[in-house]
Amino acid sequence: MSSESSKKRKPKVIRTDGAPQEGKRGKGDADQDGRYYSEEGEVDVRDPIKDYELYRDTCQELQRLMAEIQELKSRGIKDNAAEIDERRIPSSGHFLLMSKLHLLSFRVCLLEGGDRASSPAVLLLQAKQKVDAYHLQLQNLLYEVMHLQKEITKCLEFKSKHEEIELVSLEEFYREAPPEISRPAITLSEPHQQTLARLDWELEQRKRLAEKYKECLTSKEKILKEIEVKKEYLSSLQPRLNSIMQASLPVQEYLFMPFDQAHKQYETARHLPPPLYVLFVQASAYGQACDKKLVVAIEGSVEEAKALYKPPEDSQDDESDSDAEEEQTTKRRRPTLGVQLDDKRKEMLKRHPLSVTIDLKCKDDNVLHLTFYYLMNLNVMTVKAKVTTAVEMTTAISAGDLLSPDSLLNCLYPGDHGRRTPNPANQFQFDKVGIQTLSDYVTELGHPYVWVQKLGGLHFPKDQPQHTVTANNSLSASHMELTVKLLRSRLQSRLALHKQFASLEHGVVPVSSECQHLFPAKVVSRLVKWAAIPYEDYAELPYTKDVIEAGLAEDTHLYYMALIERGTAKLQAAVVVNPGYSTLPPVFSLCLNWKGERNSSNDDNIRAMESEVNVNYKELWGPKPGYQLLTNQLQRLCMVLDVYLETEPHDTSVEGPKEFPQEKMCLRLVRGPMRLKPFKFNYPQGFFSHR
Structure with missing residues (x-):
């Protein structure tokens, strides 16, 4: 391999002073002159201020090159690739220079001795160690403070056993405790000694009470033994x-003193509900004291009454029979909504087994037989009547x-029809099961009259919020006498x-001998018809409107039609009999059919005839209690009809004798402009005059 090729492969490096070098040498690499490179030596030679300035300039230059490369890339032009490469090479050199400077700055941390101990890294390390030591001391102090706070809180929250003891007051302590325990000379000035003294006195008292308790136990055992002997x-x-x-x-039967029967009844009365029990007690007391002809008895099943107050017993056979019951229930069809409502209605209207x-x-x-019932869920009483x-x-x-x-028994007291429940709370119960009114069930259950509730001690005020209503004996006793008299009077009337x-x-x-003086010896008009009519037919009559508008005719009253005749004249009388007869008189409405139809609206004398029986009824009461009032009124109608017809002027155009x-x-x-006739009979003179 030639020297030229070897020169091409050798990378260029940047010197620490900013000039490029031919190659990077390691820690022990030798240069061309045969000398080795040493980082420790370079650290000793270099100036920290110049290294800082070099690091700063390198960062600025690197920042500038990065900004230019970013700008060239953002343009997106392919010809800019060469320019980007030209700036990328010096940027890499700057990265290497920054790395070396960073390495040299921390190289001093590995050296020992000399002036290296004052380097920034060593100073930083020492400062961090000092901060860690201070932080550890702070944590120790905080832990000690928290421990002390817990101890203080524990001491403040400490409760001694004597605080749970309710000691006697100080006045009582110094008044009753002996001086050797109270020691007022010491305890009055020292609260601690005072508390100890009070505890000593409490201990002394408890010892005395313990002895007394033992004596009471002995006395109790003695008394128990005596009780056992008496029980035997x-x-x-x-x-x-x-x-x-x-x-x-x-002997009881012979002397009419049924003590045994009365005892059995009182044993049965224990199972009565409170209202029926109050009624039984008060009625029995009134019968014994004031009315010997009043007989009180209890009917019904005592066993069923006992079962109402027994808690349901846990049956051990339920588990064994559960499978068979489940099979049966699965086979049965689910009851419909109507059946469920019927069951709920029956349960709500359920009566107590005893009456x-x-x-x-x-x-x-x-x-007069009266049977009183108690509706348990409605908390009201009802009554059924029967006459023998x-x-x-x-x-x-x-x-x-x-x-x-x-x-x-309708309207025994005014306005008490017995069709609606007197308990306002029942309406909310009826709404849940679809009952409109209790009047649909009175035939089966009986009538819930207000006087029945009072005899049972029940009172339901309408102007006060409803609370639990309990039976009151005094309320029953205050109404018993008057109610019994009204019941007997109603039966007799x-x-x-x-x-x-x-x-x-x-x-x-029928006119009794005591009332014969109220009428003349001869009365020609006679009653030919007497029949009961319904309220609807009475209301349709044209001559009864005034009575209905006056509120004298209600659907609880009794209505009758009487027909009185004399010759061709026929007098119809619509009669309203109040349930409170004879205290409240019957009311008559008249219509005369003779030469036309005449009634109170077109004939003043018909109005006067009505007044004779409706207004002047007190003359017709007869002997007390006045049960003959109705027949006397009818007889007076026959009498005044005679007077009316006999005093009519004779029609001269008709041949023959006067009818x-x-x-x-x-x-x-006649008298006055209204030409009124003399309907008043004067006894014993026997003539008629005007009122």
């Missing part, structure tokens, strides 16, 4: 009492609703009407 005596006494009670049954019955006996041996008569009564067609269980209707349907108006000759003695036939 009582357990042996019960069979003897049962035998005595069994032997005394004939309370009250029998009210009247003087004529007629009995002493003798078989004549069946009257118009008397069908008088003793009906659905209407017998309905039975009296029942008898009267049987006569009225046969055209006979209604005057048989009643009247002072004046």
Whole structure:
């Protein structure tokens, strides 16, 4: 290989002073003169300031070359490749120079002794070691501070056992503790000694209480032994009492003192719900004290009542039978939504298994049977009524609703129809299961009258928020007497009407001997028809609108039609009988068919006839309690119809005698511009006059 080719392969290097060299030599490479290159020697010879300036100039030159290369590349011209190569070669030399300067700057770190220890790298290393030492000291101090803070917190949060003890107050301590324990001369000035003294006093007290506790235990054991002896005596006494009670049954029956039966009833009463229990107790007490004809009893299944309050027992056979039950349930069809709602309704309207019955006996041996139920989920009471008569009564067609269980007790108190639940909370329960109103179920469940709730001690205020309603004995007791009187009066009035209707349907108006003086000896007009009518037919009559608008006719009242005749004259009377008869009088609306249709709207005398029976009804009450009011009103209608017809002027254009000759003695036939007739009967004179 020739020398020319060897010269081409030798790379050019840049000298440290910026001049290019023929080749790069290593640490121990020799130059042409036979001398070796040494980096340690070069470090000693070089000037740091000049190396810094050379490093700075090299960086600036390299930055300039890189900017030019970037600009040439950004142009994207192919002819610029040669120019880029021309700038790339010196850039590489500058990189090598920077590398060497960087190596020489850190070479001094490997040297020892002499002035090299003051080089920047060594100074930097020493400073870093000093910072690390200070940082380690700081961490040690912070750890000690954290440890001390934890100890302080632990000491501050320390709670002694004596703090959990509730010590007596200082006043009580110094008042009751003996001086050898309290030591007021020392403890008043030293809180620590005071606390120790209080703890000593607490210990002394507890020792005394422990001794007292032992004495109480001994006394307790003694008393328990006495109780066991008495229990044995009582357990042996019960069979003897049962035998005595069994032997005394004939005596009880003979003396009408059923103690055994009463005892059984009170045992059964323990399983009644609170409202029925209050009703049973108060009704029994009232019967014993004030009304011997009131009989109270309990009906129903006691076993079912006991089962309601028993917790469900865990059955061990459930696991063994679970597979068979699962197979059966999978085979069954899933109940539809309608079936589920029906089940929910039945569950909501469920009655308690036990009920309370009250029998009210009247003087004529007629009995009103009342059965009271309790709806457990609705928290209301209901009642069903039934009447038993002493003798078989004549069946009257118009008397069908008088003793009906659905209407017998309507409006016992004003406005109490018994169709809606008195508990406002029930409406929210009804909405969940699709019940519109309770009136659809009263035939089966009974009527939830307000007075029934009060007899059971239940009160549901409408102007106050609903809380849990509990049975109140005082509320039941305050309403018991009045309610029993109203019930007995209702039964007697309905039975009296029942008898009267049987006569009225046969055209006979029964007038008792006590009421004969209210009417003249001869009454020509007679009742020919008496029949019950529905409310709808009554409302359609043109001459009853005033009564309906006045609120005197409701769908809970009883409606009848009476027809009174005399010759060609026919008087129709639409009668409204209030459920509270005879305290509230019947209301009559009249229409006379004679020479046209006459009623209160076109004839003042018809209005006066209505006033005779509707306004002046107190004259017709008769003997108390006034159950003959209705028949007396009908008899007065017959009387005033006679007066009306007999005082009418005779039509001279018609030949023949007068159709209604005057048989009643009247002072004046008519009076005033309204030409009113004398409808008032004066007894004992026997003449008619104006009011």
